[in-house]
Amino acid sequence: xxxxxxxxxxxxxxxxxxxxxxxxxxxxxxxxxxxxxxxxxxxxxxxxxxxxxxxxxxxxxxxxxxxxxxxxxxxxxxxxxxxxxxxxxxxxxxxxxxxxxxxxxxxxxxxxxxxxxxxxxxxxxxxxxxxxxxxxxxxxxxxxxxxxxxxxxxxxxxxxxxxxxxxxxxxxxxxxxxxxxxxxxxxxxxxxxxxxxxxxxxxxxxxxxxxxxxxxxxxxxxxxxxxxxxxxxxxxxxxxxxxxxxxxxxxxxxxxxxxxxxxxxxxxxxxxxxxxxxxxxxxxxxxxxxxxxxxxxxxxxxxxxxxxxxxxxxxxxxxxxxxxxxxxxxxxxxx
Numbered sequence: 001x002x003x004x005x006x007x008x009x010x011x012x013x014x015x016x017x018x019x020x021x022x023x024x025x026x027x028x029x030x031x032x033x034x035x036x037x038x039x040x041x042x043x044x045x046x047x048x049x050x051x052x053x054x055x056x057x058x059x060x061x062x063x064x065x066x067x068x069x070x071x072x073x074x075x076x077x078x079x080x081x082x083x084x085x086x087x088x089x090x091x092x093x094x095x096x097x098x099x100x101x102x103x104x105x106x107x108x109x110x111x112x113x114x115x116x117x118x119x120x121x122x123x124x125x126x127x128x129x130x131x132x133x134x135x136x137x138x139x140x141x142x143x144x145x146x147x148x149x150x151x152x153x154x155x156x157x158x159x160x161x162x163x164x165x166x167x168x169x170x171x172x173x174x175x176x177x178x179x180x181x182x183x184x185x186x187x188x189x190x191x192x193x194x195x196x197x198x199x200x201x202x203x204x205x206x207x208x209x210x211x212x213x214x215x216x217x218x219x220x221x222x223x224x225x226x227x228x229x230x231x232x233x234x235x236x237x238x239x240x241x242x243x244x245x246x247x248x249x250x251x252x253x254x255x256x257x258x259x260x261x262x263x264x265x266x267x268x269x270x271x272x273x274x275x276x277x278x279x280x281x282x283x284x285x286x287x288x289x290x291x292x293x294x295x296x297x298x299x300x301x302x303x304x305x306x307x308x309x310x311x312x313x314x315x316x317x318x319x320x321x322x323x324x325x326x327x328x329x330x331x332x333x334x335x
Contacts, residue, residue, distance in 0.1 A: 010126035022075035039253035074226030075106035090170030092145035173271035208262035273329035
């Protein structure tokens, strides 16, 4: 007897369908080191366990927010193994910032379906909006956000009638939730230990053209590390023009590392206002980013909440024109 593993097409998904079978993952120092080696994370509280213990008060380093997001997204991909591309992430907010040693479990729910308009000569596709909720080993809420994946239909000329409004999916991160995620942190100790600039040196409207660019390498390894099972990130035959599509979180992770070069004193990332993938990224592409500080908002216990925008362009072979690939609006904190 032969069979196939479960890999749904668009018409196999239904409203309210929920998946909670992805393996839990414990955030270990080894996992963090692999993630850092691929993306070049420079967030101090994720690199310096002593500083993290002084500032956060726990017994381990902060798990890099990018690692946590990659795990949550990877755990959600069983429903989107046939993904053609991810269009957006919305309303991602950290309710709690995990430490190394915590274990993450994720539930994925289908909350919106929309079949795309037919295009001559192209197979039928549809958009699936997913709500992704991640908790730790004690059931404490970590993440709650939406992403939208484009999937093929099994019937290349099929009509499902699904027509949900994707614009209405998701909501902005709640400021109070982001502030609460920093409760108990000693920002004074951070300021004393970390050279500036700190909050007082920041001015809304500042734009940084991040010097230097980063090549995209080890793309399948990052997908495997995060349990991301989307075919397009592993199988050349499932990608565009026989090329593996780089997982979107890889692009975001490099953008985060470049953001840290613009703001070396960044305390942490607290949430994403939105994250739009504007074009595909392939292994071997070189990424560079521009970071804009859109707003500076004082926090009740000191420090500031930053509204940031990172725009990323990619270049393939030398001489090729750069192409826009990411528009990421996020919230960070400074001491």
